[in-house]
Amino acid sequence: MKKRGKIIYWVATIWLSLGMVSTGIVQLLQMEDEVQKMNTLGYPSYFLTIIGVWKILGVIAVLVPKFQLAKEWAYAGFFFIMSGAIFTHLAVGDKAVEYFGPALLLVLTIVSWYFRPEDRKLINS
Structure with a gap:
């Protein structure tokens, strides 16, 4: 992977991790x-506990070396949680400002x- 791709990966991954851990x-x-x-x-309200635990575990899976299958599941979980949040806000007619956080985390995911490095992929090209 080129240096540019590694920089993009780490910047996106750090911001994604900070967003997921903080929320x-x-x-x-x-x-x-x-x-x-x-x-x-x-x-x-108990749904908050479930989502919170899985977000933190997902960040650990994404950041820790190896465990490529766990990383794939974590990325999929982040995608489902954030796209679900966007569609939920759409369904209840929330203002556009409510979409920003989930949309940003979806893009970062x-x-x-x-841009993840080869050693972090389930199947290397």
């Missing part, structure tokens, strides 16, 4: 705003996955 912690703490948002979106 995961907020969800695990079940802060009042998050609980209220989940209720507005139609989800039970795709960029990080696409």
